[in-house]
Amino acid sequence: MLTVALSSFSTTVLAVQLITFAIFLFGVYQMKVRRNVRGHGAVQATVTIISLATVLAVMVPSLFRAAPAAGQPIGWMYAVVLGHHLLGLVALVLMVVLVGGWLASGLKPNGCPGRPEYKRKIMRATASAWVASIVLGIVVYAAYL
Numbered sequence: 001m002l003t004v005a006l007s008s009f010s011t012t013v014l015a016v017q018l019i020t021f022a023i024f025l026f027g028v029y030q031m032k033v034r035r036n037v038r039g040h041g042a043v044q045a046t047v048t049i050i051s052l053a054t055v056l057a058v059m060v061p062s063l064f065r066a067a068p069a070a071g072q073p074i075g076w077m078y079a080v081v082l083g084h085h086l087l088g089l090v091a092l093v094l095m096v097v098l099v100g101g102w103l104a105s106g107l108k109p110n111g112c113p114g115r116p117e118y119k120r121k122i123m124r125a126t127a128s129a130w131v132a133s134i135v136l137g138i139v140v141y142a143a144y145l
Ligand code: HEM
Pocket: 028, 031, 032, 037, 038, 040, 041, 042, 044, 045, 047, 048, 094, 095, 096, 098, 099, 102, 108, 109, 110, 111, 112, 116, 119, 120, 123, 124, 126, 127
């Protein structure tokens, strides 16, 4: 059975993720309650930058460390780790596209890529993939406590 080595930064990464999640909720509040599109965009841009930095600094190296060797059976925990990374990757790509498109548009209220009628769905899908990735990340962390 494959053993997945938790990075020594795991607790720090978890704390960063939870803080980032709180910032993300503040960004949703900006949009849904305050109707502050620019505030929402700015907060989600911050979330995207923090997530990108965390993933590049810690998770990409840990993905390669935990990869099973050829022919080795894949344990359920590795499947959870993989799901966590794949969902996180999908979310991150969508976040970079949304935020990047918005920045490239010169911060126009409707500057994110996507037809207006799909925008809400794209953002919900992005948020769902990101949240699911964080939940799986917490499962991995809890399993190795
Ligand atoms: C990390 C990237 C982002 C995520 C995860 C995200 C997430 C969300 C969520 C969860 C909603 C509420 C959807 C609902 O009504 O249920 C929303 C709405 C919205 N967001 Fe974002 N957002 C992101 C980036 C941006 C950026 C950069 C802008 C640019 C200003 C933006 C503009 C909007 C607008 C205009 C709405 C309202 C859409 C509508 O009601 O039709 N978002 N977003």
